[in-house]
Amino acid sequence: xxxxxxxxxxxVRRRGQEAxxxxxxxxxxxxxxxxxxxxxxxxxxxxxxxxxxxxxxxGMPKERFSAEFPKEGPSILRIxxxxxxxxxxxxxxxxxxxxxxxxxxxxxxxRLTVT
Amino acid sequence: AQTVTQSQPEMSVQEAETVTLxxxxxxxxxxxxxxxxxxxxxxxxxxVIRQEAYKQQNATENRFSVNFQKAAKSFSLKISDxxxxxxxxxxxxxxxxxxxxxxTFGKGxxxxxxx
Numbered sequence: 001x002x003x004x005x006x007x008x009x010x011x012v013r014r015r016g017q018e019a020x021x022x023x024x025x026x027x028x029x030x031x032x033x034x035x036x037x038x039x040x041x042x043x044x045x046x047x048x049x050x051x052x053x054x055x056x057x058x059g060m061p062k063e064r065f066s067a068e069f070p071k072e073g074p075s076i077l078r079i080x081x082x083x084x085x086x087x088x089x090x091x092x093x094x095x096x097x098x099x100x101x102x103x104x105x106x107x108x109x110x111r112l113t114v115t
Numbered sequence: 116a117q118t119v120t121q122s123q124p125e126m127s128v129q130e131a132e133t134v135t136l137x138x139x140x141x142x143x144x145x146x147x148x149x150x151x152x153x154x155x156x157x158x159x160x161x162x163v164i165r166q167e168a169y170k171q172q173n174a175t176e177n178r179f180s181v182n183f184q185k186a187a188k189s190f191s192l193k194i195s196d197x198x199x200x201x202x203x204x205x206x207x208x209x210x211x212x213x214x215x216x217x218x219t220f221g222k223g224x225x226x227x228x229x230x
Contacts, residue, residue, distance in 0.1 A: 033217065035218070041222060041223075043160070043206070043220045045218060048217055059217070093218075103165060104162075104218060106161075108159050109158050111158075
């Protein structure tokens with residue numbers, strides 16, 4: 001059973017460009033979460049999605065950031081007009097239907113560098 | 116809001132010895148879950164161990180065990196017979212037991228294992 005897949009693993013963007021980060025959850029998992037890890041910090045929650053629905057985006061910056069999890073295909077985290085402060089590692093996690101176990105399985109992350 | 120505090124930025128242990136990593140948390144919920152995640156240099160987040168708040172028995176996974184003190188809101192990780200491969204950042208994390216699914220992480224403890 002393949003784990004959570006993220007691509008690309010590394011992404012370099014110039015200031016003002018757009019970044020698209022992809023996440024394919026584990027097979028059978030319908031819940032996706034995105035976290036951001038700044039240098040020397042723990043992971044910070046950004047957004048929680050189920051298929052075609054954003055459940056909680058309380059951790060998302062109000063501007064330039066958006067996320068989706070379509071019926072078909074991977075979840076996408078999109079950052080428009082990137083700035084240097086967006087440089088971080090972005091992790092996706094998935095979990096199965098709510099079962100009471102609340103375990104999340106993480107992908108390898110995408111390291112975004114804004115130059 | 117829930118908070119997770121790891122008061123030890125760095126710890127070191129001799130190979131084959133035992134080390135304990137500390138974690139405290141703050142919550143007003145009675146039902147929740149606690150986790151320890153390991154992040155090696157590859158940056159992959161690996162679930163080490165989990166604890167349900169309603170269980171009095173401390174969780175154990177091979178060489179890893181926790182000391183869960185619910186009244187004190189303390190959740191420490193003990194690693195026995197430390198191995199070189201245990202060297203990593205360790206993050207303590209919390210999530211609520213209901214539909215409150217997002218993980219709140221501490222800032223991490225960097226564990227060094229000396230041969």
